[in-house]
Amino acid sequence: MLKRYSTVSDISETDASSSRRDFDSVSVASNRRRYKGHKRLSSDLSEPLTTAGTSVVDESLGSEAGDPYFVFRNDLQRKLELVDESLAEFLRIVHETDTAVNIHEFKDAKKQLKRQIKNAESTLKDVSITVQAVENDRNKFSHIDDSQLFDRKALVDTSRGRIQHAKDELNSESVKNKQLYDERNKAVRRSGDGLLGATNDEERQNTSFIMDNQAQTSLLMQEQDETLDELGEVVARVGEMAGAISEEIGHQNKMLDELDEDMTNVEEELGMVMGNLAKLLKTKNKGQLRTIVCLSLTVVVLFVLVLYF
Structure with missing residues (x-):
């Protein structure tokens, strides 16, 4: 049977290899179920994107081609699809590879997912503004009936749910536990047999405690590196903005x-x-x-x- 790995200290050195094989097999099966469920969720949530709104002539906004809602809606649909693809790739890397070894691939996938989420949130904000404008002034947009307005509001709600789902998966406990598991195994491999010269149960417990701390410390350092990378990007953007402002002032x-x-x-x-x-x-x-x-x-x-x- 596969032992639970909610706490890394539960994994003993003697059955590390067998647990790893069991973990891999269960992870693959679980990951496939996750992908199928995620695909169904994406399909259900995407439905308003293809059914919302009809082509109605609008004196103030024009036809469907001139309504900014439809422009933002199509853009939002594309960006949500990119979020789903990035999330699927991120989960694949987490559950099917060793994150402690493929650390660069893992970081790139995580960064890409964050970027797609941010882009989708930006477009969702634009869609929300158009929906709010219609809801606040029903007389001006009388050509948009209540059913169409309901579809537009449903689009905003379901899109927000899809984005939140991606955020939850990005920071889920299963992802963190898998990273901790991989880092712990990496520490064991570095030590050779994983015992560090331990000869009795008490020394083995101390060794396991040391391995767990090493794994947690490594994850903490990775998170700090990610934070510093994001801060560096922000500083670079601020520098570019300052340069543009200086040029404009000139x-x-x-x-x-x-x-x-x-x-x-x-x-x-x-x-x-x-x-x-x-x-x-x-x-x-x-x-x-x-x-x-x-x-x-x-x-x-x-x-x-x-x-x-």
């Missing part, structure tokens, strides 16, 4: 300099015009000059009004 400063130069030229030209006007009127009183200019403009405006009206 362009705006250049535009301000050009505007300042143009204003200086206009002031000089205006001063020349005022000087010529003062010579023409033989006065240097700026108040009088402004009054003359304002009256002149008023005459021009009144002339245009009389001419056209």
